[in-house]
Amino acid sequence: MEIAKKNNDGVMMLSFCGRLDASSATETENELNKIIDDSPKLIIDLAELEYISSAGLRVLLVAAKRIRRENGKMCLCALKDSVLDVFEISGFSAIFDLADTETEALTLIND
Amino acid sequence: MIELDADLKNLSTFIDLAKKYADEMDFDKSSIMQIELALEEAIVNIMNHAYPEGTGKIQLECKIQGNSLLISIMDYGIPFDVMAVEDPDVNASLEERKVGGLGVFFIKKLIDNVNYVRTNEGNLLLLEKIKK
Numbered sequence: 001m002e003i004a005k006k007n008n009d010g011v012m013m014l015s016f017c018g019r020l021d022a023s024s025a026t027e028t029e030n031e032l033n034k035i036i037d038d039s040p041k042l043i044i045d046l047a048e049l050e051y052i053s054s055a056g057l058r059v060l061l062v063a064a065k066r067i068r069r070e071n072g073k074m075c076l077c078a079l080k081d082s083v084l085d086v087f088e089i090s091g092f093s094a095i096f097d098l099a100d101t102e103t104e105a106l107t108l109i110n111d
Numbered sequence: 112m113i114e115l116d117a118d119l120k121n122l123s124t125f126i127d128l129a130k131k132y133a134d135e136m137d138f139d140k141s142s143i144m145q146i147e148l149a150l151e152e153a154i155v156n157i158m159n160h161a162y163p164e165g166t167g168k169i170q171l172e173c174k175i176q177g178n179s180l181l182i183s184i185m186d187y188g189i190p191f192d193v194m195a196v197e198d199p200d201v202n203a204s205l206e207e208r209k210v211g212g213l214g215v216f217f218i219k220k221l222i223d224n225v226n227y228v229r230t231n232e233g234n235l236l237l238l239e240k241i242k243k
Contacts, residue, residue, distance in 0.1 A: 022155045023119050051144065053151045054213035061210055068205060082144050089220055090213055091201030 001049075003031055011109055012039045013102065017048035020056030029059045036063065040072020043105045047078035052086050064096060073097075077105040114170040117158045117186065125154055125171050132173040132180055138242055145221035146180065146240050152214035153184050153193075153236055161188025161234055178242045179223075187233035193218060194227050 001018035012035055020028060035042065044060075060076070067074045077099040079087065087093040099105035113128055115121040129150050133143045150171075157169055170185040198219075199212040219225055224239040 021122070021151055023122055051147070053148055053155075054211075054217060055151075055155060057213060058210050061205075061208060064205055082141060085141065085144075086148065086217075089201075089217065090199075091203070091208075094202070095205040095208055 001028060003028070005035065007039070008106070010039060010041060011106065012042040013045065014042060015045040015048060019051040020049060020059065021051060021053045022055040025055040025059050028056070029062065032059065032063045033066075036066060036070070036072070040067050040070040041109060042067070042072070042074050043102065043109060044074070044076050045078050045102055045105075046076055046080070046083055049080065049083055052083050054090070057086070057090055057092055060096070061092070073109050075099055075105040075108050077102055112170065112172040114168050117154070117162050117166045117169045117188075119158070121169075122151060122154060125169070126150055128171060129173055129180075129182055132175060133240075136175055136180055136242055138180070138240070142240065142242070146182070149218045149221045149238060149240075150182065150184070152217050153238070156191065156193065156214055157184070157186045157188065157234070160191040161186045163189070180240045180242070182238040182240070184236045184238070185230075185233060190229050191234055192227050192229070193225070193236060 001016060001020055001024040004015045006013050064074055075097040097108055099108055115124060126147050129146055130143060133146050154169060167187050172183045174181040193215045196215040198216050222238045223241045226237040228235040
């Protein structure tokens with residue numbers, strides 16, 4: 001899995017590309033922790049995320065819990081239908097801030 | 112049928128085998144992803160629970176029977192009955208939400224019939240995905 005990142009006025013804009021599964025979970029978790037060390041405000045664009053399993057959801061949950069503790073904010077956007085299905089079955093769609101587009105996510109984050 | 116070490120490096124080989132059968136049966140895209148997801152969860156559970164220390168083998172066999180894809184996953188580790196695992200609370204808030212416990216839940220949700228058998232040799236998990 002690839003993570004692209006850019007800084008937009010203090011908000012880290014990430015974009016995940018590929019598969020967030022048991023094979024890529026540890027590396028992604030380490031990378032996210034480094035990013036949160038710099039900024040606890042982040043938007044993750046999932047438009048190019050093809051697949052997520054429980055190992056991947058766990059990484060996002062751990063990040064969201066840490067961000068909450070550090071009074072930051074995290075928003076996920078542009079989920080593919082297949083990925084959204086997994087969020088819905090697991091109840092994760094109710095515990096994460098989800099947006100359709102990056103612009104909408106920026107509004108949510110800066111609210 | 113393949114038998115490989117219970118190691119993450121083999122995960123994609125296991126999944127590719129099941130996908131090959133699912134493609135052959137012309138399952139729709141979303142069902143193929145469900146099969147993939149359930150199989151990943153089953154294999155990761157074996158690594159964590161059947162072989163908590165060190166590793167062992169996982170045997171995967173796929174069969175087509177009418178409208179069903181039958182997937183059998185065998186390991187030779189300590190007993191782990193997926194049917195006995197409690198469902199996570201999917202309505203919990205972010206603070207209360209526990210990390211983990213979702214894998215078995217996905218298997219039960221996404222697969223039509225799930226059976227667990229403890230044999231003399233080890234754990235046998237049987238998954239049946241029906242093409243609708």
